[in-house]
Amino acid sequence: MRNERNIRSTMMKKDYRNVAHLIPAAFDMIGQKAVGETSAEVLKNAKMDFRIGTEPLYDSKGNELKSKFMRIFREDTNQTLSVMTKSYDVLQNYELIGIADKLIPSGDVDFDRIGMVNNGERLFVSFQTPDSYTFANGDVDETLESYFYLVNSNDGSGGVKIVPAPRRLFCKNQASLLEAFLRRIGIDPKMLVIRHSSLMRGRIDELIPALGLVNQAIEQFAIESQQLLTTEMTVGDRTEYYIDTLGLKVEEELISADNPYGLGTRGKNTLEQLIEIEGYERNNIGIMTDTQYQAYNTVTDFIDHRWTVDKSGKISEKRVESAIIGSKARTKSKAWETLIEMAA
DSSP, X not given: OOOOTTTTTSSOOOOOHHHHHHSOOGGGSSSXXXXXXXXXXXXXXXXXXXXXXXXXXXXXXXXXXXXXXXXXXXTTTOOEEEEEETTOOOOOHHHHHTHHHHHGGGXXXXXXXXXXXXXXXXXXXXXXXXXXXXXXXXXXXXXXXXXXXXXXXXXXXXXXXXXXXXXXXXXXXXXXXXXXXXXXXXXXXXXXXXXXXXXXXXXXXXXXXXXXXXXXXXXHHHHHHHHXXXXXXXXXXXXXXXXXXXXXXXXXXXXXXXXXXXBOHHHHHHHHHHHHHHTSGGGSSTXXXXXXXXXXXXXXXXXXXXXXXXXXXXXXXXXXXXXXXXXXXXXXXXXXXXXXXXXX
């Protein structure tokens, strides 16, 4: 075990608190509130009711190329979104969000937010279900709200997918329940994804019954949250967990009494922020202190509220997308799975 004597007392005392409280939750940083009773109204109000077109490739003289590839573009602006093989089937925005018209009248879901990345390369719409899960956190009720994302890409980065995304009511930290979590609880991730192929349209309606899998996944997440809340985790174990989960670089030659983990300037700065976030009331309320649940929420808080802001102090669209459905969402998933394995 490394010497913990100085790791928290010798960190530089910067105050990030004011910044953190001004930054909204990650999912509120891109897109906009979905406004409208139907999918058509929501798309129109979001100015996302454009069509996606395809055409062959041409050379500089306007001659069509003999190629297996085609250009995918926005018909309203002629902006190229990607170049894909001709077997790639495009799904229009209205077709994707039209799934909601079959769900909302039943009362199963309601529109939350809608947005796009890189002017239409990727589209997302989030929904809230009426389910929520509450469990005791000492004298405080801990509540997880049930949301999910419906995501589509026009750039070949992925298929049409559903991402269960429980949100902690107290601080709006958000988890993305990805493949590792789903497989572990017995849900085949393929049931929540449809590839862009000629068979795609015939399978879109298969996503509707998948809503039950969303609720199943989030309910299990709530059960496991209670487990982590009642599992103690020492200062030393939490510190090593932060370093390992976020991949902070350890340099043996830098290890000293004042720097027992051998972190460089960037790593020390990140750990410093995590330690400060850990002490915020939202991550230190009820019986959370010194638990695995505190450690997990510290990591998600850092990614959702800090990492999504770039060096210039501006919210980064790409970073927010990463925190919701990309590489940093996978980091949050890893953070969860690591703790579940430790608690077993």
